[in-house]
Amino acid sequence: SQKIEQNSEALNIQEGKTATLTCNYTNYSPAYLQWYRQDPGRGPVFLLLIRENEKEKRKERLKVTFDTTLKQSLFHITASQPADSATYLCALSDTGGFKTIFGAGTRLFVKA
Amino acid sequence: GAVVSQHPSWVICKSGTSVKIECRSLDFQATTMFWYRQFPKQSLMLMATSNEGSKATYEQGVEKDKFLINHASLTLSTLTVTSAHPEDSSFYICSAPTSAGGLRETQYFGPGTRLLVL
Numbered sequence: 001s002q003k004i005e006q007n008s009e010a011l012n013i014q015e016g017k018t019a020t021l022t023c024n025y026t027n028y029s030p031a032y033l034q035w036y037r038q039d040p041g042r043g044p045v046f047l048l049l050i051r052e053n054e055k056e057k058r059k060e061r062l063k064v065t066f067d068t069t070l071k072q073s074l075f076h077i078t079a080s081q082p083a084d085s086a087t088y089l090c091a092l093s094d095t096g097g098f099k100t101i102f103g104a105g106t107r108l109f110v111k112a
Numbered sequence: 113g114a115v116v117s118q119h120p121s122w123v124i125c126k127s128g129t130s131v132k133i134e135c136r137s138l139d140f141q142a143t144t145m146f147w148y149r150q151f152p153k154q155s156l157m158l159m160a161t162s163n164e165g166s167k168a169t170y171e172q173g174v175e176k177d178k179f180l181i182n183h184a185s186l187t188l189s190t191l192t193v194t195s196a197h198p199e200d201s202s203f204y205i206c207s208a209p210t211s212a213g214g215l216r217e218t219q220y221f222g223p224g225t226r227l228l229v230l
Contacts, residue, residue, distance in 0.1 A: 034218065043221030
């Protein structure tokens, strides 16, 4: 069955450092991959989308890589801030977005 | 950006009662909306796809008679949890995809509804 794995352990980093989150998947060939941020008790907020034919995408302090051979995506937050503390979800979608599956997320804590 | 609202944000009800949750796209039209359920520290689980003007499509294992979905207009979808029981207590989130180039890519999520059934 299709499976997305994100590190279930929380990631604790110091302010100013780069946070790197990992998303691995199996039994799936997504057309694109997305990263969302979710704060406690809130719905997810879209951050970045990267397509299967793209290797890297950047948006301000955020960078996403997508390796379809390794079936892995890395999500980087540079110059991290305490306000970046949240849970980050990885999501895979088929062509047309008819089916999207979400990972359980990785909790990030950025300490001042 | 696209905004999706949900109402109510919190609901507490007695076992056996029905609860209706509304999902609205405020500044765009959504022919499709998704309903998810999320348990603590778990991923979003898709319950059903709501389609304007037609019947909803339910995921395997989701009882359509228990979770009634009505997509009444291009900006409103409702989820009714009928005869709610404590095991239905969860965080319910709706989303509406954008329709860039005919593809339903990015999803814009509502703030979620916390349901507690006593």
